[in-house]
Structures are given as structure tokens and as C-alpha cells.
Amino acid sequence: MGHRAGQGAGRRRWRGHPVGPTSRRRRADQQHPIQPRLSARHVAAARYPRHPEAEEALSGAATVLLGVPAQMLRANLERWAGLLPEDATLVSLAKGIELGTLMRMSQVITSVTGVDPAHVAVISGPNLASEIAECQPAATVVACSDSGRAVALQRALNSGYFRPYTNSDVIGTEIGGACKNVIALACGMAVGVGLGENTAAAIITRGLAEIMRLGIALGAKGATLAGLAGVGDLVATCTSPHSRNRSFGERLGRARPCNRRCSTATATSSRGHVV
Structure with a gap:
């Protein structure tokens, strides 16, 4: 989604919704993969609008939100690279590690586009889509x-129910968001085989210890992983029935068949891959 500077002023809108580029075109009768999980009372408000062509959406944009699945980010960026405004802030919403290269999403963005790393931001935390769509506090x-860009994004996203916090630790924020998926799968499998809360607590706390060791070895700050982007995201993903990875793990633990539709619904963020 592209938007111009100044509290979202000049943002392209369709029926009152901000719009931007998407990785693929959908027919009007095709449902977004997240929409079936939204309750009837808020699905209308959360319905995705139609998107214009990338060239139109990106023209003059001050901020570009990149919300495609982690394993599809590179391919889409290669299509859009020549359309990105020179000084735009590129914001990654995907939580994952690229297969083959083991790059974080911010690294993929700078690798493909050649932009200054200071122009790349990451948004991550305990943000279950269905609850945010219901305007529940998060x-x-x-x-x-670049602290200035971080604060500008914070102001643009802040609302009565959604509170962004800023930091400069891109590595820690991305590692927390990607690695918690593995722990959530383990928690789901434990529930699936009938294990209780003691087991879940052990998996979460020992999983956090592993994430912190890995993150710090890669240059992350411990405080980041002890905050919303680490512990917060981990707890929400490991305990919520709305978590795709936890639900997928629970299904595996119960030895239930998981067809292509199930895999797509439970691992949308990484196109079938946990990290």
C-alpha cells in the first residue's frame, strides 16, 4: 500500500479503504484466504478492497507496505523495483526467513531494490488479524x-485501539517474528496429543531461550526479544486458537489429514513453510 507523507494524507482509497499494490489479481467472487476466519460481525469492515495497478499505487508514495508472503516477497519486489519512489520507506509485514538464502525480509528488500537499509522498516508483534479487524486493543x-522514519510510521498507524512502539533493532524484531512459528507448531502438537498447560509453558519458555540465543548471536538485542516482538508475539501465537501455526500443529498432533486447503489456511504467511 502506498501513501503520501502527512498522517496518511493523499492515500489512495476505494470505498473509504486505503489501497495499494498486490501480488496477484483476484476476481470479485474470489475470497481472500484470511476472510473466512473473520466473524460475520466484522468481516464487512475488514474486507479487502480492489487494488489498482502497481504503477498507479506506487507513484509518489512516501510509504510502501509489503504484505505478500515471505517466500513470494523477492519475486514481487523484482516486478516492482523500478516503480518504487527513491526516498520511500519500504515496510515489511511478512514474518519469515527466505528459503535458500536464509535472508530476513529486510535483507531481501535491500538486496532486490538496492535501497539504503535505513529506508527499510519492519512491523511485527502479537497481531492476530481477526482481533485487529474487530478493533480489539493491540x-x-x-x-x-532511521528513528525519524520509525516515528513517522508510528504516528500514521496509531489509533484508539492500535498502539505501535518503535525501536532500531530490525534484526531482533524479525527474528522474534519468524522463529516463534516453530515454537507455536510444537505447542499445537502438544495440545493435539493431549498434553497440558505444564508442557505448553515449558515449550514456550525454553523456546524463548532458544530464540534469544539465536537472535543475540545474529546481532539482536535481548530487550527486543523480551518485548512485544519476542515474548508478546510468541505467547499470542502459541496460545491462541486464531494462530495458524498453533492450529496446524494441533492438527498434526491429532494425526488428522491435512490437505492442500488446510496447509494454505494454516501457513498462509509463509506459503506452506514455517520459517
């Missing part, structure tokens, strides 16, 4: 090495 992390 918080998130906006990470960017």
Missing part, C-alpha cells in the same frame, strides 16, 4: 534504523 513494534 500493540506492535515498528523497527527501523
